[in-house]
Amino acid sequence: MLNSPATKKKRRSPVRREDIVDAAAKLFSEGGYDGTSVRTIAGEVGLSVASIFHHVASKEELLEAVIQRGIELGMADIDAALKGKTTPLGRLRALVHAHIHLVNGDRRHIHRVWTVEWLKLSESARARLEMRSAEYRDIIQDTMRLLFDNEHIFAEPGLSGHLLMPALNWTRTWIHSPPDKCDRELVDSICAAFLNLPVDEFRKRLNSVEGCASGMTP
Amino acid sequence: MLNSPATKKKRRSPVRREDIVDAAAKLFSEGGYDGTSVRTIAGEVGLSVASIFHHVASKEELLEAVIQRGIELGMADIDAALKGKTTPLGRLRALVHAHIHLVNGDRRHIHRVWTVEWLKLSESARARLEMRSAEYRDIIQDTMRLLFDNEHIFAEPGLSGHLLMPALNWTRTWIHSPPDKCDRELVDSICAAFLNLPVDEFRKRLNSVEGCASGMTP
DNA sequence: GTCTATAGGAGGATAGAC
DNA sequence: GTCTATCCTCCTATAGAC
Numbered sequence: 001m002l003n004s005p006a007t008k009k010k011r012r013s014p015v016r017r018e019d020i021v022d023a024a025a026k027l028f029s030e031g032g033y034d035g036t037s038v039r040t041i042a043g044e045v046g047l048s049v050a051s052i053f054h055h056v057a058s059k060e061e062l063l064e065a066v067i068q069r070g071i072e073l074g075m076a077d078i079d080a081a082l083k084g085k086t087t088p089l090g091r092l093r094a095l096v097h098a099h100i101h102l103v104n105g106d107r108r109h110i111h112r113v114w115t116v117e118w119l120k121l122s123e124s125a126r127a128r129l130e131m132r133s134a135e136y137r138d139i140i141q142d143t144m145r146l147l148f149d150n151e152h153i154f155a156e157p158g159l160s161g162h163l164l165m166p167a168l169n170w171t172r173t174w175i176h177s178p179p180d181k182c183d184r185e186l187v188d189s190i191c192a193a194f195l196n197l198p199v200d201e202f203r204k205r206l207n208s209v210e211g212c213a214s215g216m217t218p
Numbered sequence: 219m220l221n222s223p224a225t226k227k228k229r230r231s232p233v234r235r236e237d238i239v240d241a242a243a244k245l246f247s248e249g250g251y252d253g254t255s256v257r258t259i260a261g262e263v264g265l266s267v268a269s270i271f272h273h274v275a276s277k278e279e280l281l282e283a284v285i286q287r288g289i290e291l292g293m294a295d296i297d298a299a300l301k302g303k304t305t306p307l308g309r310l311r312a313l314v315h316a317h318i319h320l321v322n323g324d325r326r327h328i329h330r331v332w333t334v335e336w337l338k339l340s341e342s343a344r345a346r347l348e349m350r351s352a353e354y355r356d357i358i359q360d361t362m363r364l365l366f367d368n369e370h371i372f373a374e375p376g377l378s379g380h381l382l383m384p385a386l387n388w389t390r391t392w393i394h395s396p397p398d399k400c401d402r403e404l405v406d407s408i409c410a411a412f413l414n415l416p417v418d419e420f421r422k423r424l425n426s427v428e429g430c431a432s433g434m435t436p
Numbered sequence: 437g438t439c440t441a442t443a444g445g446a447g448g449a450t451a452g453a454c
Numbered sequence: 455g456t457c458t459a460t461c462c463t464c465c466t467a468t469a470g471a472c
Contacts, residue, residue: 193373
């Protein structure tokens with residue numbers, strides 16, 4: 001029982017560390033990075049300050065961990081949401097749906113810290129995270145280009161992304177319903193507003209097998 | 219010469235105070251409210267900490283002063299911009315133009331503090347400023363309704379405002395040109411993207427004497 | 437892994453001389 | 455109005471016992 005060399009993967013108490021990162025995300029989200037002390041975080045998880053510094057080397061490492069999780073959760077959600085969606089409008093809807101849930105769902109604190117406290121990271125930390133977050137931007141960019149090439153939107157894809165994404169991030173200030181009540185109606189309304197169409201017209205186009213760039217709808 | 223009762227309007231060194239508010243705006247904008255110390259602000263204007271507290275009662279009063287100025291400057295700009303603009307698209311363009319300059323022009327620091335640090339204000343300070351900032355939202359809302367009533371947009375006016383305004387505020391992250399270089403091309407592109415029209419089509423509709431709700435175009 | 441205790445400094449704000 | 459000097463609280467982080 002003692003000394004099981006192959007399976008003892010030196011797991012640095014990952015459970016505790018995740019709890020700490022979760023608490024930090026919530027508190028950073030509410031009070032800001034500079035406005036939240038390590039003492040407060042320690043209190044939230046029921047540890048002393050010294051114990052926090054046993055799990056993380058510094059307060060900034062905690063911020064980096066929060067943002068890194070945000071990026072990875074976001075990537076996972078959006079990858080899953082886009083899987084199998086082949087039509088331009090289908091992909092738009094999936095993207096909007098996934099991002100709205102990222103911003104307003106259970107893990108909204110993490111996403112908020114990502115967007116609000118990004119500049120508080122040191123340059124080296126930003127460089128480390130930049131690659132992953134660029135992937136996220138690329139997915140959005142590709143979707144915008146697909147919409148553009150199929151004449152659903154008429155502004156260049158970059159500008160269109162700059163219109164849509166801040167609007168989705170801003171929903172956290174005016175969506176106040178329970179996480180999953182907002183589903184169909186809200187997502188369709190936002191997609192329609194972005195395309196400047198009445199909701200009915202958006203749904204009609206969504207459901208018709210329209211000019212589909214990547215084939216494969218039977 | 220001494221004792222001139224009528225004209226001695228008891229002006230509490232307004233020059234200095236404005237300098238301090240300006241410096242605070244710049245530093246709050248760059249480092250955040252919690253991340254900026256009164257010491258740093260004092261250094262920026264060449265005063266000691268104690269002298270700062272001769273002009274303002276607390277650090278929070280300084281934040282309130284910055285945001286109050288932001289709101290008032292914004293109101294003044296947008297009022298001036300909308301003056302004489304009667305067509306729906308003309309008003310949209312004026313609003314976008316004014317707001318882009320508020321966010322990216324010389325006074326961009328003040329606007330940024332307004333949007334980013336709003337929640338750091340005490341409840342009483344927020345209540346004091348709420349009325350003025352509601353006027354700003356109302357102007358936007360009215361413009362959205364005008365566009366809706368004239369069938370330039372198809373989403374309800376509230377949602378349309380939630381699409382447009384965060385996008386305009388977000389321009390500060392991707393507009394990097396000198397303040398007034400961005401004029402015509404950029405503003406028209408954003409208006410067109412919001413209406414989901416090609417830029418040419420937007421300009422054509424803007425310049426035609428279209429269905430004008432409030433008359434008065436000769 | 438967790439704690440108590442504490443270092444060492446920066447924070448907002450004040451006292452009182454000039 | 456401005457300064458120097460200072461108060462006291464809070465901060466991040468560490469030392470070392472258990």
